[in-house]
Amino acid sequence: MQTTKLIMLVMSFIMTLFLANCQKTIDPETKQEITIKGVMLDGFSDLDEDGYASYLRFNFDVDVSSGSKNVFIKLGVRFTDPADTSTYFEYFESSPITIEGATSEDAKYVSVGLPNTELPQAGYDFLFIVFDAEETDTRLAEISAKDNSLIRNIPIENSATDIAVTIFDAWFGDEVDNDGDGYVSQATLWVDVDEYGYNGAEVFLALYDKLSSASDYELIGLSDPFVIN
Structure with a gap:
C-alpha cells in the first residue's frame, strides 16, 4: 500500500492535472460535430492469471460529421472511484491526428503499459478527451468511466509483478x-x-x-x- 501511494505521488508530479468537465461540442467555425466511437479494451497480457493485466490496448475511433479535422487526444487515469469525485491525471497525449468522416479506418489505440508508463497494482478508471489540434485548449468530445463501464475499475499491474x-x-x-x-x-x-x-x-x-x-x-x-x- 505504501509503495502504491508513493508511485501515485510521483505520478502526480510528472503528469499534468486535468478535469473531466466538458461534453461533446460542435466546432463554431466549421460546424463539425466530433463523436467518439469504438472505445474498448483488448490485447490484455496477464501472465500470472491473477486478473491484473500488465498490458492492454485502449482502442478508440474519433469521427467527424463532415470533411476532415485535425485533433489530438489525451488519456487520463485515476484509481477507481465509484463516487466519481477524484481527479484524473494525464497518462498519454498523442501527436496530431487527422480524422475523416465516419470511417473506421482511422481507428487507433493507446498502449497502457510498456512502452508507456507502467501502473502499480490497482483498479483504474479512464478518461478519454479529444482536443482541437489548432485551438489546443478546445475540447471537442470526451468519454469517462462514469459514462462507460468498459473503462471503469480496470485491474492493472506492472510487468515486474506479472x-x-x-x-x-x-x-x-x-x-x-x-x-x-x-x-x-x-x-x-x-x-x-x-x-x-x-x-x-x-x-x-x-x-x-x-x-x-x-x-x-x-x-x-x-x-x-x-x-x-
Whole structure:
C-alpha cells in the first residue's frame, strides 16, 4: 500500500492535472460535430492469471460529421472511484491526428503499459478527451468511466509483478542406497524452474512429502532464495 501511494505521488508530479468537465461540442467555425466511437479494451497480457493485466490496448475511433479535422487526444487515469469525485491525471497525449468522416479506418489505440508508463497494482478508471489540434485548449468530445463501464475499475499491474512461474522438470539424483534394497537414505532433488514475463524474479522452493497411505502433505524443507534468469 505504501509503495502504491508513493508511485501515485510521483505520478502526480510528472503528469499534468486535468478535469473531466466538458461534453461533446460542435466546432463554431466549421460546424463539425466530433463523436467518439469504438472505445474498448483488448490485447490484455496477464501472465500470472491473477486478473491484473500488465498490458492492454485502449482502442478508440474519433469521427467527424463532415470533411476532415485535425485533433489530438489525451488519456487520463485515476484509481477507481465509484463516487466519481477524484481527479484524473494525464497518462498519454498523442501527436496530431487527422480524422475523416465516419470511417473506421482511422481507428487507433493507446498502449497502457510498456512502452508507456507502467501502473502499480490497482483498479483504474479512464478518461478519454479529444482536443482541437489548432485551438489546443478546445475540447471537442470526451468519454469517462462514469459514462462507460468498459473503462471503469480496470485491474492493472506492472510487468515486474506479472510473472508466470512454471516447473519445467524435476528429478532425483545422487541417490545413496548402501544396502542395495532399493530404499535410498539420501538423494538430491533437482528442479528446473522457468519464468515468463519480468526477467530476474527471486523465488524459493518449498518441499512437501507424505506417506503413500496418508492424505495430507507435510512441509519438510525450504530452499534458499534464488533468481530465475
